[in-house]
Amino acid sequence: xxxxxxxxxxxxxxxxxxxxxxxxxxxxxxxxxxxxxxxxxxxxxxxxxxxxxxxxxxxxxxxxxxxxxxxxxxxxxxxxxxxxxxxxxxxxxxxxxxxxxxxxxxxxxxxxxxxxxxxxxxxxxxxxxxxxxxxxxxxxxxxxxxxxxxxxxxxxxxx
Numbered sequence: 001x002x003x004x005x006x007x008x009x010x011x012x013x014x015x016x017x018x019x020x021x022x023x024x025x026x027x028x029x030x031x032x033x034x035x036x037x038x039x040x041x042x043x044x045x046x047x048x049x050x051x052x053x054x055x056x057x058x059x060x061x062x063x064x065x066x067x068x069x070x071x072x073x074x075x076x077x078x079x080x081x082x083x084x085x086x087x088x089x090x091x092x093x094x095x096x097x098x099x100x101x102x103x104x105x106x107x108x109x110x111x112x113x114x115x116x117x118x119x120x121x122x123x124x125x126x127x128x129x130x131x132x133x134x135x136x137x138x139x140x141x142x143x144x145x146x147x148x149x150x151x152x153x154x155x156x157x158x159x
Contacts, residue, residue: 006115011066012044018062019054029053043113049138060137063114072110072134076100077144083107087126089149095119097136098144106130112138 019025025048033047045063048054064071082099092098096112097119107129111119114133123131 006067006117008043008115011063011115015059015062015066016044018066019048019058022058022062024058024062025054045113046138056137056139060135064135067114067135069114070134072100072136072140074140074144076108076110076134077140078148081148083127087123091122092149093145095122096138096141097123098141098148099123100134102129103132106132108132108134110134110136110141110144112136112141 016025016030020027020030029048029051030053033044033051033053036042036051037044037047042050045059049056049059060071063069077098078100082101087099095116097116098110100108100110102108107123107127109120109123109131111133113119114135120131120133
């Protein structure tokens with residue numbers, strides 16, 4: 001699977017229009033978010049969700065449709081960490097991504113920001129496998145990360 005780097009601004013514009021067309025976002029809310037975004041470097045999707053103008057699920061669905069990528073569902077997240085000890089947990093947290101499975105085709109990776117070409121390429125270099133990205137709903141990613149890594153840290157700490 002060949003992944004071509006995306007033009008973030010073009011995808012964001014298209015994502016916003018898709019959300020407006022489907023009634024998931026109001027035009028005045030988009031204008032407000034775009035003004036805020038011009039003052040900082042935060043992603044459009046993150047601002048929309050943070051400010052409550054669109055739900056995480058609606059944003060993930062629009063990204064999925066836009067990029068032709070599947071959405072990672074809670075049942076897609078593994079019971080145990082994939083690549084345990086091979087990938088720095090802090091990098092996974094900072095990049096908001098989690099390996100879901102290793103397949104003959106590559107590494108299935110849930111990504112809150114599937115436009116993050118740097119993170120995708122870093123995972124490919126670290127694993128030697130192509131990345132098969134899936135769109136992650138932020139709250140579902142955070143719950144899975146906490147279950148997989150924070151719970152393991154708590155078990156490892158002496159009482």
